[in-house]
Amino acid sequence: xxLKVENRDAVVALFPKTVREIERRVDDTIWEVxxxxxxxxxxxxxxxxxxxxxxxxxxxxxxxxxVLSVLNLVSMTNPDETLRDAAQRGTxxxxxxxxxxxxxNKDLYRAFNEYAxxxxxxxxxxxxxxxxxxxxxxxxxREGMGLSDEKRTEVIKLKKELAEAEIAFGLNINKxxxxxxxxxxxxxxxxxxxxxxxxxxxxxxxxxxxxxxTYTAVxxxxxxxxxxxxxxxxxxxxxxxxxxxxxxxxIALRDKIAHMLGFASFSHLNLEDQMAKTPERVDAFxxxxxxxxLEKSHQELELWTSEMPEGVKRSSxxxxxxxxxxxxxxxxxKKHLSLDEQHLKEYFSAQRTLDELLSxxxxxxxxxxxxEVVTGLxxxxxxxxxxxxxxxxxxxHLLLDLFPxxxxxxxxxxxxxxxxxxxxxxxxxxxxxxxIAVIANxxxxxxxxxxxxSFRDVETFFHEFGHAMHALxxxxxxxxxxxxxxxxxxxxxxxxxxxxxxxxxxxxxRVSCHYQTGEPLDDLTIExxxxxxxxxxxxxxxxQVGLSLFALNCFKSGEVKNLSALDRQLHxxxxxxxxxxxxxxxxxxxxxxxxxxxxxxxxxWSKVFALDLFHYIKEQGLFNAEVGHRFAxxxxxxxxxxxxxxxxxxxxxxxxxxEAFFSEFTS
Ligand SMILES: [Zn+2]
Numbered sequence: 001x002x003l004k005v006e007n008r009d010a011v012v013a014l015f016p017k018t019v020r021e022i023e024r025r026v027d028d029t030i031w032e033v034x035x036x037x038x039x040x041x042x043x044x045x046x047x048x049x050x051x052x053x054x055x056x057x058x059x060x061x062x063x064x065x066x067v068l069s070v071l072n073l074v075s076m077t078n079p080d081e082t083l084r085d086a087a088q089r090g091t092x093x094x095x096x097x098x099x100x101x102x103x104x105n106k107d108l109y110r111a112f113n114e115y116a117x118x119x120x121x122x123x124x125x126x127x128x129x130x131x132x133x134x135x136x137x138x139x140x141x142r143e144g145m146g147l148s149d150e151k152r153t154e155v156i157k158l159k160k161e162l163a164e165a166e167i168a169f170g171l172n173i174n175k176x177x178x179x180x181x182x183x184x185x186x187x188x189x190x191x192x193x194x195x196x197x198x199x200x201x202x203x204x205x206x207x208x209x210x211x212x213x214t215y216t217a218v219x220x221x222x223x224x225x226x227x228x229x230x231x232x233x234x235x236x237x238x239x240x241x242x243x244x245x246x247x248x249x250x251i252a253l254r255d256k257i258a259h260m261l262g263f264a265s266f267s268h269l270n271l272e273d274q275m276a277k278t279p280e281r282v283d284a285f286x287x288x289x290x291x292x293x294l295e296k297s298h299q300e301l302e303l304w305t306s307e308m309p310e311g312v313k314r315s316s317x318x319x320x321x322x323x324x325x326x327x328x329x330x331x332x333x334k335k336h337l338s339l340d341e342q343h344l345k346e347y348f349s350a351q352r353t354l355d356e357l358l359s360x361x362x363x364x365x366x367x368x369x370x371x372e373v374v375t376g377l378x379x380x381x382x383x384x385x386x387x388x389x390x391x392x393x394x395x396x397h398l399l400l401d402l403f404p405x406x407x408x409x410x411x412x413x414x415x416x417x418x419x420x421x422x423x424x425x426x427x428x429x430x431x432x433x434x435x436i437a438v439i440a441n442x443x444x445x446x447x448x449x450x451x452x453x454s455f456r457d458v459e460t461f462f463h464e465f466g467h468a469m470h471a472l473x474x475x476x477x478x479x480x481x482x483x484x485x486x487x488x489x490x491x492x493x494x495x496x497x498x499x500x501x502x503x504x505x506x507x508x509x510r511v512s513c514h515y516q517t518g519e520p521l522d523d524l525t526i527e528x529x530x531x532x533x534x535x536x537x538x539x540x541x542x543x544q545v546g547l548s549l550f551a552l553n554c555f556k557s558g559e560v561k562n563l564s565a566l567d568r569q570l571h572x573x574x575x576x577x578x579x580x581x582x583x584x585x586x587x588x589x590x591x592x593x594x595x596x597x598x599x600x601x602x603x604x605w606s607k608v609f610a611l612d613l614f615h616y617i618k619e620q621g622l623f624n625a626e627v628g629h630r631f632a633x634x635x636x637x638x639x640x641x642x643x644x645x646x647x648x649x650x651x652x653x654x655x656x657x658x659e660a661f662f663s664e665f666t667s
Contacts, residue, residue: 002059003066005418005435008384011397012376014070014417014435019086022071026090029067030097036060041107045114050123053115054133055478057108062419062479064098069417073437076174076409077401078378084407088167095163104156109140126424128641132478135273142272144261155260162253166594169239169246173589174409176238180230181205189223191342197446210235211410213443216454219323220330221342225311232323236584243588250594252559265557267598274489274599275644282552282601289604290545290574293665296538301577304332319579329536337528337535341454344529347512347521348458350402350442350451356511357465358385360501364628365469365636366390369398379405387472396420396434396472403451404441411591412440412460414467414495419482420474434483436471438464450515455529458511459499466495475637486640489602493644494636496610497617503533504622537664544604546574551593551600563587609648611660616652 005011016022040056071094074087102108116133125133144155181201194217198206208214208231218231254266263269267279276282305320309331312324320328334340358369367387374384377399385398396418404410420434440460445451453461467484470491474483484491501507505526512521521529549570554561567587571580587593592600613635620627634651648656 002421002423002432003063003418004432005397006394006433008372008374008386008397011384011399011435012374014066015378016070016074016083016087019082022074022083022086022090025067026071026094029064029094033060033064033097034101037101037105037108040111041105043111046118048111048115048119050115050120050125050129050133053111054129054136057102057112057136058132058478058480061098061102064094064102065479066418068094069415073415073417073439074378075171077405077439079405079407081407088171092164092167096160099156099159099163103139103143104145104152104159106145106152109137109145112136112140126477128476128478128481131641132480135480138273142261142269147260151260155257158253158257158260162250162257165246165250165253169243169250169594170591172239172243172246173591174407176589177209177406178234178238179207179209180227180234181207182224182227182230186224186227187222189221190217191221193446193449197444210238211404212441213404216326216456219326222327223309223311225313225321225324228323228327229321233581233583236586236589238589240585240588244585247563247587247593248560251554251561254555254597255557255559259557266555267552270555270598273487274602275487276489276601276605279552279556279598282548282598282605285605286545286548286552286601289541292662293538293541293545296665297542298538300536300538304328307332307335315579320577322578322581322584325578329539333532333535337532339525339528339532344521344525345452345454346516347514348453348455349513349515350445350453352513352515353453353458353461353511354400356513357461360507360510361465361469361498363623364625365473365632366625366629367395367472381405393431394433395431396436398468398472399435399437400440401437402440402442403444408441409439410441412438412464414438414464414471414484416471416482416484419479419485420472421479421482422475422477424477431475434472434474436468438468440464452515459502462502463495463499466498467491469498469632470494470636470639473632473636474639475633476639476641478641481638481640483636483639487644488596488599489605490609490644492603492606493609493613496607497613500610500614501622503530504618505530507622534664541604541665542574546570547590547592548601548604549573550587550590551596552598554587554593555598608658608661609644609656611664612648612652612656612658615660 005014016025036056037060040053043052068091071087071091075084075091078084078087112133116137120133144152147155183205187195187206195206198208200206208218208227210231215231215235219228222228258266258269261269263272265279271278271282276285305328309328312328314320330341362368367389370386370388372384372386377384379401381401381403383400383402385400387395387398389395415437416434417437418432418435421432423430423432440457442451442453442457471483476482479485502511508526508529509520513519550566553566554563564582568580568582571578596602617624617627617631631651635647638647642650645656
């Protein structure tokens, strides 16, 4: 039942290439999972073992998850629209099947209970296995297994409706190709290479899309306020109005389901299995965050606006316009921190950065990467890297899809397609290699330059690779606990920890290399770059608190929410110096609302642990392989098999704390 992807051909074979193949994959998976579940359910109660009941279910879910992830990847990245559509249809069909056959299957719940009550009391289980059993029972209960048949049927119906609405919501965001056109004068301030790379319409006007590279370049560097304003409005209206009603429906459905399952709200349901546990605790955490970063955010804004860039005006009541904020910040940075980000990019070509990133991770974690050529994947831009352990064992396969295309997912993310496993001897006796995709949207090479990454892109690269390492080094024996299958409010911790590395001078020296001269960054630039780290931390924290509160409040009790009023209220709380412009409909493209739900706070929450870890590791020496191996084994390798707080304690030798985190807001 376990999928072992042991070579490149097997990796290529994971990806369906025709609509027919997608349909067959979905049908075969449904058939196989159903057969497996039937076998589990039909077993006599007193004969059950952990392997034939609990592990069997875990591996069936793992199999289905792989197919879902592959389909998800197809719909996010495949250039062929018919394949993307087929993958979406397949996802819907498979998800609907899984709700009935696994999540809401009363017979399966009974089988788990039978095992727990009978053989589960006698069989010698590892802590990980015991935890899997307990967690599974809790998940079944959260799914409403205690409800009457009539109510349970209603919950199933609502969940299917919800899944459809969520998928449509995400697709509308990916499909949104909002753009504006401007003449040459409207691009003043942007560099020639960037301007040359822009497409033009029939009249020769330049087309500016709302993809991240274009948007960031314009909003930070374009001197023409009208261009920034128009592009800001376009970006803040992605998937509007089509997502407005969908989002209302998602909120109402989630609220209804949560109440039917006996929770006070969807936020309560959503947080029960997290480190934070309750919305009240998250509220308190965010309030502490807001208050502690308030002073620093005021100081930052005062500093940046002390010398307004030419052409930037305040409103009649002295406020800033939202499309000016990034421009003001970038101008200040350019002037006083003397770091020209356009120039900085020349030190981070995509290939060189990838090579150095791989070598850093190799050294710290004790693994070996080999970049190899593989054909037959979904696009010619996709690169392949194989990862090996020191003893030569294959750890897994990495697929890198790093450059933007039309209709491709517009952010960066890591996707685990096949989970890494280390099976106990009696089951199979070996390791199952991971298959992992990293998706990003870095600027492409031009006729005169290789692909050059902004410093933020490099940070993103380190971050997503952190997730990839978490998945790659997974060494649990349950798929459900492998690598990144842990609490959502802990899952960002390893990737955020690796982001911190970039701000270490020795690391920066090693990673940077001018694409023409081959020189690394000079010491002064490195010093300034490291100094910049806390430059906008206060404003950043305020914005994150605002977004986290928005998500949390969307899913507090109540089927109907006034999203514009909520947005305005939170904007006033965290950005009082900036005008609220009601032409925006940002919630329509706030994709995290469906994926993360009320748990958007988890980004800040997991950062507490990331900084604690980083400072501990730095004290021991960043290239201390002994610490790296211990980190791989005790934190990354254990995935979700141990409560995050416990993992941290074992690795640190003490309770984790927030000292390192809050020190960033007072420095
Ligand atoms: Zn992440």
